[in-house]
Amino acid sequence: MEKRVIDISPPGKKKEKEIREELPPVREPSFSFKRPEIKITAPKLPFNKVFLVIAAVLIIIGVIVSSSLSRAEIEIKPEIEILTFKTKATVDKSAEAINFLDKVVPGKIFQTEKTVSGDFSSSGEMSEAKKAEGTIKIYNNYNSPQVLVAQTRFQAPLEKFQPSLEKGENPWFRTVERVVIPTKGQVDVKVIADSPGEKYNIEASTFSVPGLAGTPQYTFVYGKSSESIKGGMLARTSQVTQEDLDKAKESLTEKAKKECNEDLKNKISADFAFLAEATTTEIIEASSLAKPGVGLEKFNYQVKARSLTLAFKVEDLKKFANEFILSQVPDNKVIYPASLKVNYFLTNSTLEAGKIILSLDLEAKIYSDIDETALKRALEKKSAAEAKLFLEGQPEISEAKIKLWPFWVKEIPAEEGKVKITLRID
Numbered sequence: 001m002e003k004r005v006i007d008i009s010p011p012g013k014k015k016e017k018e019i020r021e022e023l024p025p026v027r028e029p030s031f032s033f034k035r036p037e038i039k040i041t042a043p044k045l046p047f048n049k050v051f052l053v054i055a056a057v058l059i060i061i062g063v064i065v066s067s068s069l070s071r072a073e074i075e076i077k078p079e080i081e082i083l084t085f086k087t088k089a090t091v092d093k094s095a096e097a098i099n100f101l102d103k104v105v106p107g108k109i110f111q112t113e114k115t116v117s118g119d120f121s122s123s124g125e126m127s128e129a130k131k132a133e134g135t136i137k138i139y140n141n142y143n144s145p146q147v148l149v150a151q152t153r154f155q156a157p158l159e160k161f162q163p164s165l166e167k168g169e170n171p172w173f174r175t176v177e178r179v180v181i182p183t184k185g186q187v188d189v190k191v192i193a194d195s196p197g198e199k200y201n202i203e204a205s206t207f208s209v210p211g212l213a214g215t216p217q218y219t220f221v222y223g224k225s226s227e228s229i230k231g232g233m234l235a236r237t238s239q240v241t242q243e244d245l246d247k248a249k250e251s252l253t254e255k256a257k258k259e260c261n262e263d264l265k266n267k268i269s270a271d272f273a274f275l276a277e278a279t280t281t282e283i284i285e286a287s288s289l290a291k292p293g294v295g296l297e298k299f300n301y302q303v304k305a306r307s308l309t310l311a312f313k314v315e316d317l318k319k320f321a322n323e324f325i326l327s328q329v330p331d332n333k334v335i336y337p338a339s340l341k342v343n344y345f346l347t348n349s350t351l352e353a354g355k356i357i358l359s360l361d362l363e364a365k366i367y368s369d370i371d372e373t374a375l376k377r378a379l380e381k382k383s384a385a386e387a388k389l390f391l392e393g394q395p396e397i398s399e400a401k402i403k404l405w406p407f408w409v410k411e412i413p414a415e416e417g418k419v420k421i422t423l424r425i426d
Helices: 016-022 047-069 242-267 314-326 372-378 384-392
Strands: 071-078 081-092 104-106 108-121 124-130 133-140 146-148 153-155 172-175 179-181 185-193 221-224 233-239 279-287 298-313 333-335 341-350 355-368 397-405 419-423
Touching: 071 384, 081 314, 104 298, 104 314, 108 242, 133 179, 179 185, 242 279, 242 298, 298 314, 314 333, 314 341, 314 355, 372 419, 384 397
Parallel strands: 071 419, 081 104
Antiparallel strands: 071 397, 081 355, 108 298, 124 233, 133 185, 133 221, 146 179, 153 172, 172 185, 279 298, 333 355, 341 355
């Protein structure tokens, strides 16, 4: 029989402490809310499948980039020949265009004039002698008219002459013309010194008439001057000689020609060729106001020159040379423009007719013309090595260099626009 255990302790109230320990703790109310987190988990693929997808994407991108960006740069060095030729060409002022058949190049006449002048010293010497001149008033206080012939002498006091007169020098002044002085009258008369020199430049004075000495009229007929008698001189001075004029002309002729030529060069534009040998310069005027024998310390001389030339355009001569060379080589040959050399010199000149003849020495590099379109088609889909081998196997090509881009491109693109061909000519 199962034993039963009976709590013998009488039921009663639990103690307050025990009751408090058994109650759950009271929590303060909270009003904060949290948004629920939603997580989406992508389905996981196996590693091999991920790798294949990435590889496929990269391949597609590579194909697109390669197709859009691929290009080829091909540098070709053609087989070069250096050819030289000699020919002649006529420059004609009447020609309006190049005539390849008759070997004529258009020309143009240029001309200019230049006047130069200069002062030159006279080398000659001469004695310059002038007599003093003046006017005196002749008085006649005699009781009858007085007639005085031309060259009548009037004498001034010796003290008026400075420096003093020397032996052989007379203190006289002579009338220029015949004169009649009325009774108790007076007349103004022009007189000239008996000899040249500064001594006869005297101040106002009284004059006697030596020819009347010993006659009653001597004290009644006399002269007076109210102003100085002047202008007398006796000196050595410079004189222009014919040799002076000739030397001045020679000096200015050289200068005029030189400056006229320089002006002519400056007048011609840079696209024209100037040949000194095809230029004429002449003196068209040479003169001086001074004449041989004139007493001048300096004189002026003037010379006028004219220069004329027949010039031609350098570009016209190059075009003529280019066409001449092409006419001497096969049709499939072309000229490398930068290699064209044209040396020319004058053979004959007839400027009066407006023509000159030039001898030409020509030189140029030529090579076979390359058909880029056909060449690009022939290189389609070839590798760089194959393309190089193909190009250098052509008789008109001596060397080829090929660059493909980007680096993974292995063959020449089929699109012509992606293939660039350049020529290298040394």
